[in-house]
């Protein structure tokens with residue numbers, strides 16, 4: 001029996017094909033602020049019909065192209081496979097931006113080997129397609145990262161005091177309050193803060209050098225599966241607060257030296273237990 005390829009570049013091409021196909025659908029389907037289909041973990045954790053449709057489209061195409069692979073998606077959860085590979089998909093990252101017509105939202109598609117969790121997985125390939133802007137980032141393990149076909153190479157970061165730092169906030173009220181306090185205490189130590197609203201795009205902007213660093217507490221696998229591979233394949237690091245893998249706590253991304261400085265600041269600001 002012919003086994004589908006595990007080649008990172010071939011899988012990257014498929015990630016891109018899938019992300020663009022779902023992106024095409026998202027682009028055709030605008031909703032307004034009345035388009036909230038339901039809420040999830042809290043009243044601010046919204047889902048639109050388009051999130052669901054985009055994930056259905058991704059799952060259908062994955063099943064057709066890679067019937068033996070598992071799938072983990074934000075809206076439908078996990079589906080088992082037999083190949084050891086899992087497709088980790090965020091059908092719309094930046095749903096709130098999508099709902100308000102702010103053009104920072106993306107389809108994120110990655111394929112990983114092993115448990116589909118940061119620290120346990122081996123990311124093979126990924127694509128983040130920024131639907132409204134039209135930018136597409138791709139990465140393949142061992143081969144590099146690209147934006148619209150142009151090879152990315154992260155430069156050394158500035159000192160923390162001159163760093164533009166992206167972050168994001170969880171959907172649960174008590175966590176958001178604590179995260180806001182951490183941001184307030186961080187602000188005097190950095191150039192400025194950005195809350196762009198789509199974790200996958202934040203990571204790609206770090207890989208681009210358009211953000212110097214990014215951190216967030218409590219991200220899910222689908223938020224980071226593609227974007228963090230784009231960062232590491234561009235030459236950056238993605239770590240937890242203690243320098244190990246991000247796991248369930250805080251994810252910090254950027255050039256190695258700056259990530260160490262930012263993680264040290266976050267530890268003193270007590271972000272670890274947010």
Ligand code: IPD
Nearest residue numbers: 092093094095168169197198199
């Ligand atoms: C969210 C966005 C947001 C981040 C949240 C994520 P969603 O994903 O990436 O920027 O701060 O932590 O949950 O719900 O829009 O896919």
Ligand code: CA
Nearest residue numbers: 045046074095
């Ligand atoms: Ca969501």
Ligand code: CA
Nearest residue numbers: 090093094223
């Ligand atoms: Ca997301």
Ligand code: CA
Nearest residue numbers: 074090092093
């Ligand atoms: Ca999402």
